[in-house]
Amino acid sequence: MRAARVLLRPVGLVGFGLLVLVLLVAVFGPVLWDGRATVVDTGNLLAGPSAGHWIGTDNLGRDLFFRVLVATRLSIALALAATAISMVLGIVLGAAPLLVGRRAGRLVMGAVNVLVAFPGLLLVLFFAVIFGVGARGAALAVGLAGAPAFARLCHTLIAGISERDYIAAARIAGVSRLRILLRHALPNIAQPLIVNATMAAGGALLTFAGLSFLGLGVQAPSYDWGKLMQDGLNGIYVHPLAALGPGIAVILAGLAFNLTGEAFAAAFGIDVIPGVVRPRQVRNTPGKIRGSGATTASADAGTVLSVEDLRVTIPAARNPIRAVRGVTFAIRDGEAVGVVGESGSGKSMTALALAQLIEEPTRVEANHLVFGGEDLMAAGDPESRRKRLGTSLAVVFQDPMTSFNPVHRVGPQLAEVSRFHQGLSRRAAFARAVDRLRAVKVREPERRARQYPFEFSGGMRQRAMIGMGLMGTPRLIIADEPTTALDVTVQRQVLELLTEVRRDTGAALLLISHDVSVVTDVCDRVLVMYAGRIVEELPAQDLRTLARHPYTRALVAAVPDMETDLTKPLAVIPGLPIDPSRVPPGCAFAARCPLADDHCRAAEPRLQADAAGNRVACHKAGQALPTDTAEVTA
């Protein structure tokens, strides 16, 4: 237990001990000592410390020590109330991009950033004047003034997890934004938020003391530490303890909160300074439409997905990054299509665009993008579209560690899909989740469904992810490098499972991999991508022998098989992929191609189909390579 370890550190022990003491005094102080704190002793006005009055009396002869103890409750209550206001408002504002979309969210965060730039005390004074003097006004003022900092922290933390696959999975399942926030985002950022709240409460204590001291906070006859300090200030030269006593209480309580927060932060490895997690630029987003007449949902019968001229562009300060540059293909019902290519060739971007998981500022454009008869480029709310797609499209992500929300049990996460889409009761949805876990060969599914993701092995998590896709009736499963993070034996099991699922459900499969042998084993057809384009399409069984594009042949040669001469160094493709923000004229592969000539460097080859329907984009398609097998150089 990391929380328990906090108490083993001196800082944690002192802070936590002090905090418990302060809270006990806050709860029981008024009950135990209110009488002694309010007794007026006219014979002892403004008396100094004595055996009867440890830190003296005030101008009505009331015992200051007991007044400080009794004031603990109001002081702590105000600090906690203000922190709660800051936190709730901060979470709402910080989650704005998630709740109301990127564009409106950016406006909100812009305003938040301006407010963060203001000195905190200035904001407090501003709000205190607006809400009026008194405890309630002060609590609102301190709460509101603290909200921007929380908003920024919350925004940063949410941005840090919004790329996680379990958030994407929830989006694909069509879960509402509010539910994603409450169920998937907040539980995963709770630790740093609570640690920061603890420390903010310490800061709020000081601010309240300042406000009351200035006469803007608590008003007589109520009193908090600040009010006591203000009263004591009048006689500071004759009776300094009257002001020092409550001052020391503020410092001790502030220390208690801050030390406890620090100790928890250290134990949980949390950076309490906001702004350490940078959001990635690409986010889940609506698509944009180009062209007009071609956008009607005119999929051929038997075609589950039809894509024409898909483009994904990421805006950048200088040149936009053209991650996908006009991809056209179709998948028939039940067919398995593989996408191969080196890292950065645009495979994942294509998949994310198909799953409607790309958001502004990244632009998705296509002449035609139809899934299951639904025009995905049609105007309309992408969220409601995703909701409709929810059960017919399943996505399996690369990293089984991030596919599930770590704070929820696996069964309920699967069940969420059925509760949301099929309106099943909690019990019925859970039963279906158990059934689906059984279908993907998770042993003891009833017990496993009640376990947390960390109790699953990587392969089992990946099976469970496939099981989640099967909660609906998927017509297409998009699997983006589903086995990359797994060891070889488990890889095979997951691939076999995908094949079985396909056979049993009739779902089509789009399998993305940089591993040529994986797609040749599992798929019917292969799309080879390079620099954001499809450069070749052919039956998977022909990939090793009949590939015509020099790039495809180089990819194949780079994978050793039983006939590879292991006495020679393994083949690699010479050179580096192009920078997608600076696409050269002509063929993007020309600089690395042993066959390239001036024509290749000047004119971009079109993707052309032959009589068999295979496609290749190369001026030199099928030509013999210059040296022995050697588009490949060691």
Ligand SMILES: Nc1ncnc2c1ncn2[C@@H]1O[C@H](COP(=O)(O)OP(=O)(O)OP(=O)(O)O)[C@@H](O)[C@H]1O
């Ligand atoms: N957030 C981003 N910001 C800038 N460029 C990006 C971002 N995400 C992707 N890209 C660029 O877009 C191009 C396509 O990326 P994509 O992830 O689709 O490639 P990939 O073929 O799936 O690669 P990998 O196999 O490594 O996942 C790459 O050049 C990549 O650098």
